[in-house]
Amino acid sequence: MNSNFEVGVIWAVNGNQVIIKMNSITSDFTYFYNGEEYEGIRNGGYLSITRGHIDIICQIESEEIKDNYQKESKNKYKENERYEKFVYARCIGFFENEKFNFGIKYSPIIYNTVKMISSNTIKAILSPKKKEKNEIEFVIGKDLQYGLKIDLPWNKIFNTHIGIFGNTGSGKSNTLTNLYKILLNHKKLNLENSKFVFIDFNGEYTGDKVLCNNKVIYELNTRHDNEQKKFPIKSSSFWDEEVLSILFHATEKTQKPFLKNLIERRAKYFKENPNIKENLESYIKKIYSNIFNGTNPKKETLDLIKKVLKKANNPRTILERFKWFSGSEGGCFIYIGEDMKTIYSNTKDRQERIYLNSVLDVENIKLEEKISPFDELEIRTILDLISGVLSNFIQYEYVHPLLSRIESVSISLKKIINIVEEDASNKNNSSSLEVISLKNCNQEIKKMFPILLAKEYFREHKIKTEKEVKNTFHLIIDEAHNILSQQSNREAESWKDYRLELFEEIIKEGRKFGFFLTVASQRPADISETIMSQFHNFFIHRLINEKDLRLIDNVISTLDRSSKQLIPVLPQGACIVTGTAFDFPQIIQVDKIENREERPNSDDIDLEELWEKNEEIK
Secondary structure (H helix, E strand, O other), X not given: OOOOOEEEXXXXXXXOEEEEEEOOOOOOOEEEEOOEXXXXXXXXXXXXXXXXXXXXXXXXXXXXXXXXXXXXXXXOOOHHHOEEEEEEEEEEEEEEOOEEEEOOOOOOOOOOEXXXXXXXXXXXXXXXXXXXXXXXXXXXXXXXXXXXXXXXXXXXXXXXXXXXXXXXXXOHHHHHHHHHHHHHOOOOOOOOOEEEEEEEOOOOOOOOXXXXXXXXXXXXXXXXXXXXXXXXXXXXXXXXXXXHHHHOOOOOOOHHHHHHHHHHHHHHHHHHOOOHHHXXXXXXXXXXXXXXXXXXXXXXXXHHHHHHHHHOOOOOHHHHHEEEEEEOOEEEEEEEOOOOOEEEOOOOXXXXXXXXXXXXXXXXXXXXXXXXXXXXXXXXXXXXXXXXXXXXXXXXXXXXXXXXXXXXXXXXXXXXXXXXXXXXXXXXXXXXXXXXXXXXXXXXXXXXXXXXXHHHHHHHHHHHOOOOOOOEEEEEEEOOHHHHEOOOOOOOHHHHHHHHHHHHHXXXXXXXXXXXEEEEEOOHHHEOHHHHOOOOEEEEOOOOOHHHHHHHHHHOXXXXXXXXXXXXXXXXXXXXXXXXXXXXXXXXXXXXXXXXXXXXXXXXXXXXXXXXXXXXXX
């Protein structure tokens, strides 16, 4: 790098911080010298320090004018010597063999010459030539100050966890879309061995042309039941202790062991008889008979068995004639016939027992041919609860809340989940991209379903890449504070801990399995600091909240002081990119996606267009 456009000298050195005494106090934007264009002195700009044959590059952080006027010797300085300009900068790298290298290998010393650098040299700093064989270009925008195209090191970004943060309207959705739109449509990249899943809370990415044309969209809806828009979950995944615990918020000490036993018992019966209908019918008959013929009747079991028979579309109105009777030697059921004849369920009379069993009509209990997994789960939960209560192995009041949650949550889950067999779950896997919209889901599903998806995707990918990582999985979560928040008054403390621990595990362990997380959020301060500190690369748009700025300051070590100060005043669409993929922080004006059909549905409402009066009305 050759230049003779000297503008100052090094006045002081402190580590990588330098003070430069300038030869001139002029501050034009552009200069021309020997036919070359040079950028003027400005905050965030670059200067070259010559030490021997090495050019050390520094970035300007601030400027200052010092007044040399002294009352005691007012004529000591000429008028043009009265003011001195000083620039404060930090060294960021050096040129060696006409190549820019980031980092501190050489340090300047006092009186080293400082020079302006040409536009071509700035381009070599901000957008160096590619080292890759194919020289794949990946441009999402331009440098905010110099207008140079910034070629992102895509191979160092997408194999890391990425955080995109910014207030509403700052342009983070445009940045997120640009990143993955360019990646998914890149003609020089083959993504067959990678999977991308967008969890979309607001329905912003469901447009036909958003991100890419070839994608699978699941617009889940808890208001309406639409078989075509349900998300497929493998049967083996559904009948899993952890999955059911997530879906129904099972408590650790009593309800999770109950679900574990339920699944094990189901697997045992299924091995003996794989016909679910026959299997369940046999179990219902057994429990139904035990309630009224056992030696330890329980009051709660009557209402429970009524639920089972109703769920099985086999209601028994005769059960309304059974009442609970509490005696001095314990309770039992009492049957009151139409003729007001009464029979106690603990009767020893053989004829009364025969009559009671004929009334119960156990053997004629029949189920419908097709039973949904949710109905099967409810029935098995009730039957296992009855069995446990009758044998005194289960405390009714500990497990019954789980049954209530299964009944209530299943109403929503039935509308969004389709339980399928193993081979049917892969029918839509021809596309690299899936978009799962939760826009029309209730709050409970929005909180719980992404946890289930993340856990299952991570578990399956770990199994797939156990021996060798030949595939990558990219989970992208927009509005991630909805599920990564560490402050929530709507959920139990244990559930919040589980939720955060899951994502902490993913973000800590995911990289070695090729499982990568990208999150976008307008409230980074709400996200767990442990999770925030594990992101490798950041795209930071305008943030003005003090808590957000404080968190950014605490967790992002690659962000310098001058860049941090710019965060609250960044223009719309501009962001600071920093992290392990970047040698130093850069400010990029991300290109706006002009085609409205390709943009996410997050544009500001144009009130001028909305409220403008019709000319005829005027």
